[in-house]
Amino acid sequence: MDDYDSLLDRARSQVPEDAFNKSGERFKVPDVRLVVQGNRSLWQNFQDIINVLNRPGREVIKFVSGQLGTAGSIEGGNAIFNGKFTIENVKDVLNRYIDSYVICPVCTRPDTEIKKIGKGYYMVCSACGAQTAIRPV
Numbered sequence: 001m002d003d004y005d006s007l008l009d010r011a012r013s014q015v016p017e018d019a020f021n022k023s024g025e026r027f028k029v030p031d032v033r034l035v036v037q038g039n040r041s042l043w044q045n046f047q048d049i050i051n052v053l054n055r056p057g058r059e060v061i062k063f064v065s066g067q068l069g070t071a072g073s074i075e076g077g078n079a080i081f082n083g084k085f086t087i088e089n090v091k092d093v094l095n096r097y098i099d100s101y102v103i104c105p106v107c108t109r110p111d112t113e114i115k116k117i118g119k120g121y122y123m124v125c126s127a128c129g130a131q132t133a134i135r136p137v
């Protein structure tokens with residue numbers, strides 16, 4: 001009887017962890033590639049990253065440049081900021097964006113989209129159905 005119980009406990013404790021790891025693997029944001037040219041910073045794989053995030057580039061650039069306190073624009077697949085920034089600066093802000101606008105706070109999966117419902121904006125999760133009110137960027 002004891003053996004059966006401990007076996008069951010072990011089986012239960014393994015299930016949520018496996019499910020979490022699987023969803024983590026599905027969402028791999030590439031490392032930020034950034035070079036400084038003169039007084040500007042070029043985020044070279046901007047397009048690749050917003051493809052993974054499944055968010056419009058103009059929204060992401062608005063958030064990131066706002067947080068960096070500078071002006072930003074999109075040229076080709078690059079995002080360009082006035083001023084010299086480091087990869088850590090951009091990664092920091094990008095993680096803040098992902099936490100606030102991509103990851104569902106209920107189930108922690110990234111399968112979300114932003115929808116306007118009535119007068120408010122919501123992050124709607126297709127994995128668990130949660131609707132989380134957000135502040136528009």
Ligand SMILES: [Zn+2]
Pocket residue numbers: 104105106107108109125126127128129130
């Ligand atoms: Zn969810």
